[in-house]
Amino acid sequence: MEVTIDKNSGYCFGVEYAIQMAEDEMEGSDKLYCLGDIVHNDMEVRRLSQKGLEVIDREQLKCLTDCKVLIRAHGEPPETYKLAIENNIELIDASCPVVLKLQHRVKNAFDKMEKEDGQIVIYGKKGHAEVIGLTGQTLEKAIVVMEDSDLEHIDFTKPVTLFSQTTKSTKGFYELKEKISDRIQEAKVSLSEIDFNANDSICRQVSNREPQLRNFSAANDVIIFVSGKKSSNGKALYQVCLQVNPQSYFVESEEEINSAWFRSADKVGICGATSTPMWLMEQVKDYISSLKGELVMAE
Structure with missing residues (x-):
């Protein structure tokens, strides 16, 4: 049995940057708070917790003073920074540069739409940390769309500027763009008469993983996809694997692996989400490799 880890899997730049900042800060500090899970992977959160990283929510943040709080890669709305000043909280800002740039674009577009009676x-995904940061740039006026039913909240007779959460599907974004265009035409308003701007703000480091995973899944007999169950990116990328290779299995750790999934002659591919640490995929690889003798005997 041949076991290979996908070289394109693992942390994206933003998550890797945030974790490195947290570890660097904890080397000289007994306590560091993190506003929300630093990454959607329970095993990595547990590892960092043992080093002194304590996860808090927004309500707990309001009660803190004179301490250090890490802002994770997803970014935060302006209110978080205002509260930090009021409570003398030092923010260790690990917001992903791609997300920060998008927040700036959304803020500028919102100011323009306010003058034109338009909509952002x-x-x-409603409630997602990155989306909270983005809607915060619009005084919470932005319309968040995930399902077709959400389109009912848009006034298609007024200007629309569309953005995307950086980790969403490129295919889904362009499908939504077409749906909004169709609704504008249904409202009997031509696109030449209304200002409709669609901004593809999806992170290419994330979106490029779909075609890469398709190739990786096709090249292996069995796929073990390693991800935290909280990761929306993980759920989406696992489906990409499953579409190509029906012998794809979603696990959080090696403890969930079933030896019955493998045959001794199989090529096994291990891959994961942008929130999956490489050390965890290595751990899964070591476990699967340890099953080789057992599988040979089974045949």
Whole structure:
């Protein structure tokens, strides 16, 4: 049995940057708070917790003073920075540069739409940390769209500027763009008469993983996809694997692996989400490799 880890899997730049900042800060500090899980992977959160990283929510943040709080890669709305000043909290800002740039673009577009009686629409998941940061740039006026039913909140007779959460599907974004265009035409307003701007703000480091995973899944007999169950990116990328290779299995750790999934002659591919640490995929590889003798005997 041949076991290979996908070289394109693992942390994206933003997550890697945030974790490195947290570890660097904890080397000289007994306590560091993190606003929300630093990454959607329970095993990595647990590892960092043992080093002194304590996860808090927004309500707990309001009660803190004179301490250090890490802002994770997803970014935060302006209110978080205002509260930090009021409570004398030092922010260790690990916001992903791609997300920060998008926040700036959304803020500028919102100011323009306010003058034109227009709307900011964000393709993303309601309540997702990044989306909270983006809607915060619009005084919470942005319309978040994920399902077709969410389109009912848009006034298609008024200007629309569309953005996307950086980790969403490129295919889904362009499908939404077409749906909004169709609705504008249904409202009997031509696109030449209304200002409709669609901004593809999806991170290419993330979106490029879909075609890469398709190739990787096709090249292996069995796929073990390693991801935290909280990761929306993980759920989406696992489906990409499953579409190509029905012998794809989603696990959080090696403890969930079933030896019955493998045959001794199989080529096994291990891959993961942008929130999956390489050390965890290596751990899974070592476990699967340890099953080789057992599988040979089974045949």
